[in-house]
Amino acid sequence: MGSYRWNWPILLADPYYGWIVSGFGNTCLIAVLAWIIAFPLGSAIGIARTTELRPLRFAGTAYVEVFRNIPLLAQMFLWYFVVPELLPQDWGRWVKRDMPYPQFLTSVLCLGLYTASRVAEQVRSGLEAIPRGQHHAGLAMGLTPAQVYRYVRLPVAFRIIIPSLTSDFLGVFKNSSLALTIGVLELTSQARQIEEYTFAAFEAFATATLLYCAVTGIVILAMRQVERRTRIPGTIAIGTQ
Amino acid sequence: MIELKNVSKWYGAFRVLDDCSLRIAKGEVVVICGPSGSGKSTLIKCMNGLEPFTRGEVTIDGISVGARDTQLPKLRARIGMVFQNFELFPHMSAAANITLAQLKVLGRDRATAQAKTDALLARMGLADHAAKFPAQLSGGQQQRVAIARALAMDPIAMLFDEPTSALDPEMITEVLDVMVGLAEEGMTMAVVTHEMGFARKVADRVVFMDEGAIIEDAATAAFFGTPRSERAQHFLSKILQH
Amino acid sequence: MEGGFDFAILIRNAPFLWGGMVLTLQLTGLAVAGGLALGLVLAVLRLSRIPFVPALVAGYVNFLRSMPLILAIFWFYTLIPKLTGQSVSSFYSVLIAFILFEAAYYSEIIRAGISSVRRGQIAAALALGLSNAQAMRYVVLPQAIRTMIPVLLTQSIVMLQDTSLVYVVGLRDFLTTADIVAGRDSRPVELYMFVALTFLVVCFSASRLVNRLRRRYAL
Ligand SMILES: Nc1ncnc2c1ncn2[C@@H]1O[C@H](COP(=O)(O)OP(=O)(O)OP(=O)(O)O)[C@@H](O)[C@H]1O
Ligand SMILES: [Mg+2]
Numbered sequence: 233m234g235s236y237r238w239n240w241p242i243l244l245a246d247p248y249y250g251w252i253v254s255g256f257g258n259t260c261l262i263a264v265l266a267w268i269i270a271f272p273l274g275s276a277i278g279i280a281r282t283t284e285l286r287p288l289r290f291a292g293t294a295y296v297e298v299f300r301n302i303p304l305l306a307q308m309f310l311w312y313f314v315v316p317e318l319l320p321q322d323w324g325r326w327v328k329r330d331m332p333y334p335q336f337l338t339s340v341l342c343l344g345l346y347t348a349s350r351v352a353e354q355v356r357s358g359l360e361a362i363p364r365g366q367h368h369a370g371l372a373m374g375l376t377p378a379q380v381y382r383y384v385r386l387p388v389a390f391r392i393i394i395p396s397l398t399s400d401f402l403g404v405f406k407n408s409s410l411a412l413t414i415g416v417l418e419l420t421s422q423a424r425q426i427e428e429y430t431f432a433a434f435e436a437f438a439t440a441t442l443l444y445c446a447v448t449g450i451v452i453l454a455m456r457q458v459e460r461r462t463r464i465p466g467t468i469a470i471g472t473q
Numbered sequence: 474m475i476e477l478k479n480v481s482k483w484y485g486a487f488r489v490l491d492d493c494s495l496r497i498a499k500g501e502v503v504v505i506c507g508p509s510g511s512g513k514s515t516l517i518k519c520m521n522g523l524e525p526f527t528r529g530e531v532t533i534d535g536i537s538v539g540a541r542d543t544q545l546p547k548l549r550a551r552i553g554m555v556f557q558n559f560e561l562f563p564h565m566s567a568a569a570n571i572t573l574a575q576l577k578v579l580g581r582d583r584a585t586a587q588a589k590t591d592a593l594l595a596r597m598g599l600a601d602h603a604a605k606f607p608a609q610l611s612g613g614q615q616q617r618v619a620i621a622r623a624l625a626m627d628p629i630a631m632l633f634d635e636p637t638s639a640l641d642p643e644m645i646t647e648v649l650d651v652m653v654g655l656a657e658e659g660m661t662m663a664v665v666t667h668e669m670g671f672a673r674k675v676a677d678r679v680v681f682m683d684e685g686a687i688i689e690d691a692a693t694a695a696f697f698g699t700p701r702s703e704r705a706q707h708f709l710s711k712i713l714q715h
Numbered sequence: 716m717e718g719g720f721d722f723a724i725l726i727r728n729a730p731f732l733w734g735g736m737v738l739t740l741q742l743t744g745l746a747v748a749g750g751l752a753l754g755l756v757l758a759v760l761r762l763s764r765i766p767f768v769p770a771l772v773a774g775y776v777n778f779l780r781s782m783p784l785i786l787a788i789f790w791f792y793t794l795i796p797k798l799t800g801q802s803v804s805s806f807y808s809v810l811i812a813f814i815l816f817e818a819a820y821y822s823e824i825i826r827a828g829i830s831s832v833r834r835g836q837i838a839a840a841l842a843l844g845l846s847n848a849q850a851m852r853y854v855v856l857p858q859a860i861r862t863m864i865p866v867l868l869t870q871s872i873v874m875l876q877d878t879s880l881v882y883v884v885g886l887r888d889f890l891t892t893a894d895i896v897a898g899r900d901s902r903p904v905e906l907y908m909f910v911a912l913t914f915l916v917v918c919f920s921a922s923r924l925v926n927r928l929r930r931r932y933a934l
Binding site: 297298300301302303304305306307309310313314317318402406407408409410412413420423424427433434437440441444445448449 | 778781794876877897907914915922
C-alpha cells in the first residue's frame, strides 16, 4: 500500500462529484420505488398464504418459491432481455423502442417483484406467530374473517415484523446495485466508473461504502423510533436489532 | 459444612442480598422461605458460586467459593443442585442427562457411570423411562431425573431452588417423597420452598428472608410456634391460610 | 423471438456451460467452508468477555452487512492486487470477498443459535461441575446446532445464488458462460431461461430438503 497515491480531492472535481450525487440519487430512487411495489404486493401474498382458500395459498407459495430460488441477477436479465421477446409483438416493440428509462424501470420492477416475495414471507410468519385463540376470539365476536385480519391479526403482525421488514428494505437498497448490470448508473457503478477514469479506487469505493453505511444507520435508527411509537404497552419488543 | 458470612450483593444500586449470614452443619436440613423477589434464589446460587456476590464470604467444607484460586467446577461437582424448571438437557435422554457429568467431570468409566445411573433411576421409580427424552416425561418425572442427575455425583450437600413450584399438585408429592427420603438418610440440604408441610416434617431450621435480608433463622418448632418478626408472621398467615 | 425455442443451442454448448457450473459450485463450496469457519470464530469472539473484542466484531459484522455484495466484490477485486503488490487470480480475490462477506452473515446466525439456549441450561451444567468450555461443548452447542443448521443451510442456498454476481468481474461462472453464449449466438431467451430454471430446480429442491431436516430434528 506504500506506493498508493492518495487523491481525495478528485472526488470533488467535475464531473466526478456529480457522478456520485446522481448515482446516490438513483440508488435511493430505485430502492424507494421498488419498495412501493414490494410492500403492498408482498403483504397481499403473505396474507394469501394464511387464508383458508387453497388456490390462494398455492398461488402465494408458488410466487414466493419462484422468486426466491432464482438468482436476482438472472431475474434482472430475464426481465430485461427475455420478457420483451415473449410479449405480444406490439407490446414488445413498445417496451424495446418507446418505453422511457427502460433500464431504470426494468430494475425497479425486478427488484420490487423480488422483494415482494421476501415481504410475503415476513408477513406470513408474523401472522402465524399470533395465537389461534385471537382469531377465534375475533370470529366469536361476530367479526368476518376479513375483519379479523383487519382489526385483530394484521395490526399485531406488522408490529412484530418491523425489524425484519427493516432489513428487507435495507436489502432492496443494497440490491439496487444489481441494476448496474443492465446499465443503470447507480452508486456502485458510478464508483466503479470513477475508479476506471481516475484510478482513485480506494477513494471512490470508500465514498460509496460510507454512503451505504450512512443510509443503513439512518434507516435503522428511524425504524427503532417507529417501533417504539407503535409498541403495545406492556409487551416486550421482539428481536430489536 | 456450608457457611455464609455477611454476604451482600448489588445489581447496580439495587441491593439483592443484604448482609446475609447462615451456617448449615453436616446432616442439617434448612428450609429457606420468603416472599417472591426476596433474594432466595440468589442466596442459594451464591452457595455454589453460580451467582457472584459483591461482599462477604461463602465457604463449603472450608473452601472459599469466592476466592480466585478456587476451582469452581471441582467444588460444584461436590454440591448437587436442583432447579425450579428442572433444566434437564433436552437433547439427551434421561439416562444420558445423569451420565454426562459422571463421565466428563468425575472421569468415571462408562460401565461404572451406567450402573450408577441405572441404580438411581430405579430408586426414583423411573427404571422404565431411561431412554426417554425430557420432553416425553411429566414434570414430576423430569424433576426426579434432575434429582438423580445431582445425586449421581455423590454430593456432600444438595441445594434445591423451589423444586416443586413448577409442578401440578399431584406431582408435588412424588418429588417431596424423594426429598424426605434424602433428608432421612442424613443428606445435608438447603431447600428454597413454600411447602410448609415438608419444612415441618424434615427441616431442622427454617430461614425467612425479606428484601434480601435474613429476618429470621430459627429451629423449625420455634419458627412455626412463634415467629419473632412481624413480617414472618404475616407471611406465614398468608401461606398457611389455604 | 425467431424460430421458436432452440434446444439444440443448449446441447451444443453443454460442455462450456458445465465448465461454468463447476466454477459456481467450487466457489460456493469453498466460500461456505471458509465463511462458516470464520463465522464461528467471529460468533464466539462476539459472545466472549475479552475487552473491546465483542464491540470490534460487532463493528465488522455491521459494516459488511450494510454494504452491497457487488461493492465488496469490487473492493477486493481491485484492492487485493494493489495491497499484495502481485497479481492474484480473480478467482481468489472473489473467493476472499465471499468468505469475509458471508462470515458476517453466518456469525450472526451462529450467535443467535447460541443465545437461544436458555440461561438456566448453562447454570445447570455449571452446577454439575462442568467447566465453561465443557458446558459449551456438551450442553449449549448441541442444542444451538439444531436451531442453527437449517438457517445456515438456507443462507448457503442464498450464497449459491449470490455467486452469480461474479458476473460483474467477468469470472466465468454458470450465469456468465450462459451470458457469453447468449450474446454470441443472439439467443438470450433460451440461455437465460435455462439458467433460471436450473437454479430454480436446484435451489427449490435444496430448500425442500432443508425443511424436511428442520421438521425431522425439531426439538
Ligand atoms: N440480573 C438481575 N438484574 C437486576 N435485578 C435482578 C437480577 N436478577 C434478579 N434480580 C432481582 O433480585 C431480586 C431477588 O431475586 P431472586 O430471584 O433471588 O428472588 P426469589 O426470592 O428467588 O424470588 P422468587 O420467589 O420469585 O423466585 C428480585 O427483586 C429480582 O428482581
Ligand atoms: Mg427464585
